[in-house]
Amino acid sequence: MDGDMLLAVRDLTVALPVGGRLVPIVESVSFTLGTREILGIVGESGSGKSVTSLAIMGLIDVPGARITGSVRFRGRELVGLPPRAYRALRGREIAMIFQDPMTAFTPVYTVGRQIDEQIRAHQKISRADARARTVRLLGDMGVPDPERVAGRYPHQLSGGLRQRAMIAMALSCNPALLIADEPTTALDVTVQAQILDLLRVLRRDYGSSVLLITHDMGVVAETCDRTLVLYSGLVAERGPTGALFAQPAHPYTAALLDSIPPLHGLRPARLPSIPGSPPAPAERPAGCPFGPRCTHVHAACATRPPLVACGEQHVACVLPTEGHPLPPRRVPEMSA
Amino acid sequence: MALTVLRRLGQTLFVLVGISVLVFLVFFATPGADPTARIAGRNASPETMARVRVEYGFDRPLPVQYARMMEKLFVTRDLTSYVNRGQKVVPEILEAAPVTLSLVSGAAAIWVVLSVAMGVTAAALRGGWVDRGLMMLGLVGISIPVFWLGQVVNLVTQSRYHDSWLFSWVPGLGYVPLTEDPLGWFRALVLPWLTLAVLFVGIYSRVLRADLVAVQSEDFMRTARAKGLSPARVLLVHGLRTSMITFVSLFGLDFAQLVGGGALLTEVVFGLQGVGRLTYQALSNLDLPLIMATVMYSAVFVVIANAVVDMLYLILDPRVRDGR
Ligand SMILES: Nc1ncnc2c1ncn2[C@@H]1O[C@H](COP(=O)(O)OP(=O)(O)O)[C@@H](O)[C@H]1O
Ligand code: SF4
Ligand SMILES: [Mg+2]
Numbered sequence: 001m002d003g004d005m006l007l008a009v010r011d012l013t014v015a016l017p018v019g020g021r022l023v024p025i026v027e028s029v030s031f032t033l034g035t036r037e038i039l040g041i042v043g044e045s046g047s048g049k050s051v052t053s054l055a056i057m058g059l060i061d062v063p064g065a066r067i068t069g070s071v072r073f074r075g076r077e078l079v080g081l082p083p084r085a086y087r088a089l090r091g092r093e094i095a096m097i098f099q100d101p102m103t104a105f106t107p108v109y110t111v112g113r114q115i116d117e118q119i120r121a122h123q124k125i126s127r128a129d130a131r132a133r134t135v136r137l138l139g140d141m142g143v144p145d146p147e148r149v150a151g152r153y154p155h156q157l158s159g160g161l162r163q164r165a166m167i168a169m170a171l172s173c174n175p176a177l178l179i180a181d182e183p184t185t186a187l188d189v190t191v192q193a194q195i196l197d198l199l200r201v202l203r204r205d206y207g208s209s210v211l212l213i214t215h216d217m218g219v220v221a222e223t224c225d226r227t228l229v230l231y232s233g234l235v236a237e238r239g240p241t242g243a244l245f246a247q248p249a250h251p252y253t254a255a256l257l258d259s260i261p262p263l264h265g266l267r268p269a270r271l272p273s274i275p276g277s278p279p280a281p282a283e284r285p286a287g288c289p290f291g292p293r294c295t296h297v298h299a300a301c302a303t304r305p306p307l308v309a310c311g312e313q314h315v316a317c318v319l320p321t322e323g324h325p326l327p328p329r330r331v332p333e334m335s336a
Numbered sequence: 337m338a339l340t341v342l343r344r345l346g347q348t349l350f351v352l353v354g355i356s357v358l359v360f361l362v363f364f365a366t367p368g369a370d371p372t373a374r375i376a377g378r379n380a381s382p383e384t385m386a387r388v389r390v391e392y393g394f395d396r397p398l399p400v401q402y403a404r405m406m407e408k409l410f411v412t413r414d415l416t417s418y419v420n421r422g423q424k425v426v427p428e429i430l431e432a433a434p435v436t437l438s439l440v441s442g443a444a445a446i447w448v449v450l451s452v453a454m455g456v457t458a459a460a461l462r463g464g465w466v467d468r469g470l471m472m473l474g475l476v477g478i479s480i481p482v483f484w485l486g487q488v489v490n491l492v493t494q495s496r497y498h499d500s501w502l503f504s505w506v507p508g509l510g511y512v513p514l515t516e517d518p519l520g521w522f523r524a525l526v527l528p529w530l531t532l533a534v535l536f537v538g539i540y541s542r543v544l545r546a547d548l549v550a551v552q553s554e555d556f557m558r559t560a561r562a563k564g565l566s567p568a569r570v571l572l573v574h575g576l577r578t579s580m581i582t583f584v585s586l587f588g589l590d591f592a593q594l595v596g597g598g599a600l601l602t603e604v605v606f607g608l609q610g611v612g613r614l615t616y617q618a619l620s621n622l623d624l625p626l627i628m629a630t631v632m633y634s635a636v637f638v639v640i641a642n643a644v645v646d647m648l649y650l651i652l653d654p655r656v657r658d659g660r
Binding site: 100 | 561562564565566573574
């Protein structure tokens, strides 16, 4: 079934040492990503989104970390790949952009030089050719006067320009997969919309698949074909974005959707937010991790619910199997 | 940029004038100390006293005295020592300066190269036994008193094993001018260089390692790794280059204080007539003109070194260049 998939993650578990003990930060995460698909990974801060993406990139360098399960990229197993082979892949076939474009560039080099560096790390081309490509990429990313911007230092650019330069750098070697870890969180709303537009265009012009990580359901609704909801390092629900928004099967998904501010119409006086906070990975309960905050919690939730099919989604909740799925949402105003 | 440089030069000049005024006031205008009597010497005749008083302007207001002193220091350069009568102090310093400069520059070259090599190696092999070994070595270097180390070096190379094949090349203690005999200069200084460098190799390698380890967790280092760069390139081109900014500021201060006379102990152990030794002599004899001259000399070096560090900052850090 994973045959034509670009990326197939199965039972990915990342355990990191916390206070002298190996704690599974991310547990048994599975998903697939097709070519030219945009998959959103959502979840509150601390739910393991960054750890998941860094594990796929092979960038978890915490001493004593243990990564198990399988990450197949173009049919090739990445878990346990030797560092040298991983390096050839990173930046060339899988590229990543990070949350804060302010700190993600090395402050002492011009952005042009840093993009050239990535191109030249993977291809034998001259400095001049690399720079020509850098300027073209920056232009494609909607950077005005790209030649001049290439010669600027990171601190001399606005947040939006920096993030465009970061995306240009990520795309410089035509990667098949782009992982974007909260690419718009540090930007203001208008710039945020522009960057999301840009990500959508990428799929068309560059043929890249995108793994879009965010804590913002609104961003997912606008951008992603499919969605994976992560809660405390575990998959809560995953499925096509439209279906998941129309009829969330997991109480956590439903609660996240309720806390999106409406785009039009009257704003409610107070947005309902989920009371409490997710458990730290070391204190995750044995049963359903969402139990302590769930309004539907009952005896059956004391054993960890497996991921089961429910409509078009997969969900880790006992309600559907017990015959009491959540009702459809009454807000059909979603553009996905 | 040009404006920054100009402004910096102005500040430098201002600081130097300030220091000279302060030193002048402390040593020459302290109530109770009559500089005329000291310059003229014990039991000087009233005529001599009067001549000295006029020459140095001690019968005139303080600003004039100060101007006279500066003139004698920088223009006529005929300020003479209280202790060795007739000995002009400015030429004395100009003679001592190349000795100290040779000693400190050589040691600095050694400690920069060694500490960068050690710091980078330790950071690259963080947590392993090489890392621990190198940092231990650094700590040992920091703990060894330079005076004691110099004595041991002398004992071994000058007397105990001087006749063995290993150390027969070591010349007797003292300085050989570079312009006269470059090889002799090198031979005379290589052991003092190493001795002086040991402490700084220890400090700098530990500081650099800590900096490099701290920089590892920066976002831009993660970006560099995500680009698929080799670990060596990530560490050197992105990590070390960024850490150099702190390294340089530390270096500037240490270099300046050593050239300004801080290498005293090394100079004494190895019989080098440097500025540190001269300052020490001046202070122990309370030789006011020599003190005035050596302090001014040190101040000039410290201030110039600071200015050079600031310029290096401008080159190393584009954020400073833009005044941010
Ligand atoms: N190096 C680490 N060592 C131990 N725990 C970590 C480490 N990095 C992240 N964590 C923990 O893993 C959890 C998930 O972190 P992260 O993936 O950054 O969350 P998100 O990106 O979803 O906000 C958090 O509870 C965090 O404390
Ligand atoms: S399993 Fe139980 S506690 Fe967990 S989400 Fe479903 S109903 Fe709530
Ligand atoms: Mg994160």
